[in-house]
Amino acid sequence: MAATSRKRPIESDVAENSHKEQRCSNSFKIFNDPIHGHIEVDALSVKIIDTPQFQRLRFIKQLGGGYWVYPGACHNRFEHSLGVYFLAGCLVTKLQKDQPELGITEDDLLCVKIAGLCHDLGHGPFSHVFDQQFIPQAIDGCKWKHEQGSTDMLDYLIKENKIDLGQYSLTAEDLTFIKELINPPKALPSGDWQFKGRTQKKSFLYQIVSNEQNGMDVDKYDYFARDCHYTGLAKMFDHMQLIQHARVIKVDGKLQICYRKKDWPNVYNLFQTRAYLHRQAYQHRAKVAVEMMITDALLAADGQNNKKISGAITDMEAYTNLTDSVFQQILDDERLEKARDILQNLEKRMLYRCVYETHPKDWYLFKEDDPKNIAEQVAGYADKSLDINAEDIGINIVKVNYGKGEKNPIENVRFWKKDTPNEAEPLKRDELSQMLPSKFEDRFLRVYCKKQDKESPSIVKKCFETFLTKKRGETTPPKEEAQGSVEPPITRGRKLPLPET
Numbered sequence: 001m002a003a004t005s006r007k008r009p010i011e012s013d014v015a016e017n018s019h020k021e022q023r024c025s026n027s028f029k030i031f032n033d034p035i036h037g038h039i040e041v042d043a044l045s046v047k048i049i050d051t052p053q054f055q056r057l058r059f060i061k062q063l064g065g066g067y068w069v070y071p072g073a074c075h076n077r078f079e080h081s082l083g084v085y086f087l088a089g090c091l092v093t094k095l096q097k098d099q100p101e102l103g104i105t106e107d108d109l110l111c112v113k114i115a116g117l118c119h120d121l122g123h124g125p126f127s128h129v130f131d132q133q134f135i136p137q138a139i140d141g142c143k144w145k146h147e148q149g150s151t152d153m154l155d156y157l158i159k160e161n162k163i164d165l166g167q168y169s170l171t172a173e174d175l176t177f178i179k180e181l182i183n184p185p186k187a188l189p190s191g192d193w194q195f196k197g198r199t200q201k202k203s204f205l206y207q208i209v210s211n212e213q214n215g216m217d218v219d220k221y222d223y224f225a226r227d228c229h230y231t232g233l234a235k236m237f238d239h240m241q242l243i244q245h246a247r248v249i250k251v252d253g254k255l256q257i258c259y260r261k262k263d264w265p266n267v268y269n270l271f272q273t274r275a276y277l278h279r280q281a282y283q284h285r286a287k288v289a290v291e292m293m294i295t296d297a298l299l300a301a302d303g304q305n306n307k308k309i310s311g312a313i314t315d316m317e318a319y320t321n322l323t324d325s326v327f328q329q330i331l332d333d334e335r336l337e338k339a340r341d342i343l344q345n346l347e348k349r350m351l352y353r354c355v356y357e358t359h360p361k362d363w364y365l366f367k368e369d370d371p372k373n374i375a376e377q378v379a380g381y382a383d384k385s386l387d388i389n390a391e392d393i394g395i396n397i398v399k400v401n402y403g404k405g406e407k408n409p410i411e412n413v414r415f416w417k418k419d420t421p422n423e424a425e426p427l428k429r430d431e432l433s434q435m436l437p438s439k440f441e442d443r444f445l446r447v448y449c450k451k452q453d454k455e456s457p458s459i460v461k462k463c464f465e466t467f468l469t470k471k472r473g474e475t476t477p478p479k480e481e482a483q484g485s486v487e488p489p490i491t492r493g494r495k496l497p498l499p500e501t
Contacts, residue, residue: 031082035226039086044168045117052320053157057081059323064126065290066281070231077120080223087218088116091208091243102248111174115181115209122149125326126294133295138302138310147183156316173197181209204248204255214412215403224273231281237269249424251414258424261415271402271409278400289351292394293342300339301330352394355461356447363443365471371395381463388459394448401441408440
C-alpha cells in the first residue's frame with residue numbers, strides 16, 4: 001500500500017522559525033576527513049554523534065581481521081559513517097539543485113544524511129565477523145543482520161539520550177523513513193509499494209544509502225575509497241564524478257538514479273574495484289584465518305561466566321558496550337581458557353593454516369554443500385588414530401564477483417546522453433568494449449587446519465585431496481567443463497605449500 005501523504009500539525013510562525021533557526025544554528029561541527037576533506041555536520045547529527053551508542057563505532061575495526069594483514073587498515077566504523085553521511089548529502093543536494101521538479105525537501109535531505117550516518121550503528125565486534133560468522137554459529141537458524149541492529153540501536157539512542165526529533169521538524173514518519181533507508185523492507189509479493197516513510201514519487205531516495213537494484217550507492221563509494229586508502233591498494237574509480245553526473249529518470253515506469261553514458265568506464269571501474277578488494281583484502285587468505293580464530297574464540301567464550309555475548313543483539317544497553325575490546329577482555333579472563341588459547345595463538349601469529357585452495361572450475365562440486373558438511377566429509381577420510389575431526393577443519397567458501405553474482409553488473413545500470421538527459425537506456429555489451437571479461441564471478445574453497453602441531457596440516461591436506469578425487473568421480477561436470485577440461489585430477493586445484501609458522 002502506498003504511503004499516506006505527510007501531515008504535520010499546524011504550527012505557528014514562531015515555532016516554524018524556531019525549527020529553521022535550530023537547523024541553521026552554530027551547533028554544527030566540522031570533521032577533517034582524509035578521504036573527503038572537511039565535512040560539515042548539522043546540529044541534529046552532532047547530537048547523534050555525541051552519544052555513547054555512536055561513539056562505540058570508534059572501537060570497531062572497519063575491516064575486522066584485515067588489520068592483522070594490512071597494518072594501515074586501522075580505520076573504524078566511526079569515520080566510515082561520517083563519510084557516508086557526507087556523500088549522501090552531496091548526492092541529494094546535487095539532485096535537489098539540478099532537478100527541482102523532483103520535489104526534494106530539506107526534510108528529505110536531512111533524513112537521508114542521518115540514514116547514512118547511522119547505517120552501521122548495528123555492527124558488532126570486528127564488523128562482519130560478528131553478524132556473518134559468529135551469530136549464525138552461536139544461534140542456530142538466526143537470520144539477524146547488522147542492519148536490524150542499526151535500526152534497533154537508533155531507536156535506543158534516541159530514547160536513551162532524549163533526542164527530540166520534533167525540534168528539528170522531523171516526524172515519526174521521518175524516523176520510519178530513516179530506518180527504511182537503513183534496513184529496507186522486503187518487496188511485497190503483490191508488487192505494491194512496501195515503504196511507509198515516503199511515497200513512490202520519492203522512490204529514488206531509497207537508492208542512495210543502500211541500492212539493492214544495482215549496487216550503486218554512497219555506502220560503497222565511501223568504503224571502497226576508504227579501504228583502498230588505508231590498505232594502500234589502488235582505487236580505480238572517481239565517486240565524485242559519478243555524483244556529479246547522476247540524474248533521476250523514469251525507467252520502465254519507475255524513477256531511477258542514472259548516470260551519463262560517457263561515464264560507463266567509471267561505473268565499470270567501481271565494480272571492478274569491488275572484485276579487486278574482495279580478492280586482495282576482504283577475502284585475503286590470512287585475514288580469513290584471523291577471523292576464523294576470532295570467531296572460534298567468541299564461540300568458546302559465549303555463555304561462559306553467565307555472559308551471553310550473542311544475547312546482546314536483543315539488548316541494546318549491553319550491545320552498546322560490545323566492541324572490539326571483547327578481544328582483550330577474553331585475554332584478561334583466566335576462566336576462559338579455550339578462548340584465551342586461541343587469541344594467544346593469534347597474538348603469536350600462529351594462525352590456522354590454509355592447506356588447499358580449489359580451482360574456480362571445480363565449484364560445481366561443492367555448490368550443494370555447506371562448510372560444516374564438507375568439513376565432516378573431509379574428516380571422515382582421516383585415520384581414527386590420527387585424532388582429526390570436523391572441528392579441526394575450517395572451510396571457507398570464497399565468492400569474488402562484481403556485485404551481481406555471475407552477471408555483468410552494468411546490465412542493471414541505466415545511462416543518459418547529453419542530448420537526451422531525460423531518457424535512460426541500458427548499454428549492451430557490444431556498445432562498451434571487447435575487453436570485458438566473459439565471466440564476472442569466481443567461486444572456490446579454501447581448507448584450513450586449526451590444529452597447531454606439525455603433522456596435522458599435511459593430514460588434513462591429504463584428506464581433502466582424497467575427498468576431492470572422490471567428488472570428481474561422483475559428480476558430472478557441466479557441459480562446458482566436460483568439453484574444455486583437459487587437466488588431470490588434483491593438479492587442477494591449487495595445492496598450497498604449507499605456510500611457515
